[in-house]
Amino acid sequence: MKKIMLSLAMVSVTFAFAQKKEINAAFKAIEAGDVGAAKTQVSAAEAVIGANTSSVDPALLEKLYYAKGIALLKSGNIGEGASTLAKINGLKTSKFTPTLAGKIGGTISPIVQTSNKAAMDAYNAKNYAVAGPKFREVYDLLRAAGQDNKQYLYYSAITYALAEDKANAINAYNDLINSGYTGVETKYFAKNKKSGAVEELDKTSWDLMKKTANGDYTDFKTETSKSVEEELYETNASLMLDTGKYDDAIALAAKGLQKFPKNIKLGEVQGLAYYKSGKTDQFLASLKAQVEKNPQDKVSWYNLGVLASKDPSKTEEALRYFTKTVELDPNYGPAYQNMTYLLMDLDNDSKYIDQYNALRKAQKSAEANKIMEARRARFAKALPYAEKWYAAEPNNIDAVSLLKGLYQTTRNEAKFQEFKAKEAAMQKK
Structure with missing residues (x-):
């Protein structure tokens, strides 16, 4: 018997016929109010189509999304139904205009009102985990009816972020940024x-x-109203940083800085993303670019100091950066902390103690005393910065403990006892 071979063209025609048949059946079923039959036909159509919808005629896809979305809504699955219907709006091209928006409007109008009230009630009750998806529902429902009101997408982005649902927040902020939304109205x-x-x-x-x-x-x-575009970039880049999406954060911050070159927050996020992803050279370059554009950016000056302090040969450079930081903000505790540690040479302190003990054991008292005198001199030089650190952060037990040790080493017994008592009181809390 001769073997029958189907050509690719014939297979395509067969699939296209099946698509049309199943989708039209689903559309007729939902129009007749038969939700169960519509769901069955939708499932059959999706099984034929698979994940690739690009080969499906947009008029058929519109009917499919309509039938599936309305069936989901009538089954009580508002969120998925809304997002499915919203896909209809995305079918619009220069060659195709959806025609079912009018039919959708009458169906979803009461649902929009209900979802909007639920979103607002949840938001006012600070139940952000409920409010975020509900605002997204409203946006998708309105979009399905031909009203692309991105203010509701903006509300959903904010509430997703407040709910710590960072993945959905990032998606919403990406949609807003990519659409060119500014919030100006x-x-x-x-x-x-x-x-x-x-x-x-x-x-x-x-x-x-x-x-x-x-x-x-x-x-x-x-x-x-004022533009919220700058805020969109700031918030989304920060969310990306928080979730470890460092390359995305770097790219978005760079895009934002092209629009808002003096934005300090975006520069900080970009720098931290470079740093956390191990791109130290890019981090350093971004910090220098940032302070050049904005010499008042104390955080970037501070971060320059932190980077320089990691190289023992750049101690003086690091101190200059930290000094610049506290000139801009005299109460910036972390800068005083780092200055104190640098001047104390704290990273090498245990080595000096070991040398001292070894010399004492070898009965080389003069040499041992020189090491201890040099240590006291370093600590005395660092003391004023430690005191400023404590003044900036009086509830920081690390500052209190360090000062206690410095006063002891520099032989200020009264201050040593004072800070010993402070440390003990803080440890009891």
């Missing part, structure tokens, strides 16, 4: 002559009423 107001109340009008009505002599409105005013 102009509202139009006028006073109703009859009621005396100030009313918000749509722009077309506002323009018309303003041009109408002796009309029903007066005192025409506008209010334009």
Whole structure:
């Protein structure tokens, strides 16, 4: 018997026919209100299509998303239903315009109201884990009906972040940034002559009423909200940093700095992402670029000091950077802490103690005393910075313990006893 071979073209036609059949059946079922049948036909269609929808006619995809989304909504799965219906809006191209938005509007209108109330109630109750998905629901539902109101996407991004749901927050912020959303919105107001109340009008009505002599409105005013674009970059880059997405944080911070070159927060995030990902050279370069653009950036000066302090040959350079930091902020405790440690040469202190003990054991008292005198001199030089550290952070037990030791070494018995008592009191808490 001759073997029958199907060509690729024939296979494609067969699949296309199956797609059309199953999708049209699902659409007819949901239109008839038969949710169960619609779900069955949707599952059958998706099994034929698989993950790749690019070969499916957009008109058929619109019907599929519509049938699946409405079926999910009517089954009580509002979140997935909303996100499925929202895909319809993404089908729009120069060659195809979705036609089912009008049908969706009537179905989802009461659901939008319910979801919006649930989102606002949860937000006001600080139940952010509920509010975030609900705001996203509202956004997706409105988008499915042809209203791409990104303010609700912005609300969802904020509440996802407050709920520590960083993955969904990052996704929402990415969508906002990639869409060019700025949050700038102009509202139009006028006073109703009859009621005396100030009313918000749509722009077309506002323009018309303003041009109408002796009309029903007066005192025409506008209010334009501030841009939140800079905030979007700052928050999302920080979320990426927090979740270990260092390369993403670096790229987003760089993109943000092109728009907002003097933004300190973005520079800090970019630098920390370089540092945490082990890209020390890039971190150093970013810090130097940052202080060049913004000489008042104390954090970048401080971080330059931290990097320099890791190289024993750059102690003086590190001290200059820390000095610059405290010139900008006299209460910046970490800078005083690092200056204290550098001047004490704390990394090598145990080595000096070992040398001292070895010389004493060898009965070389003069040489041993020189080591101890040099140590006291270092500690005396560091003491004023340790005191400033304590002044900046009086509740820091590390500062208290260090000062106790410094006063003991520099033979200030009264201060030693004072800080010994402070340390004991703090340890009891």
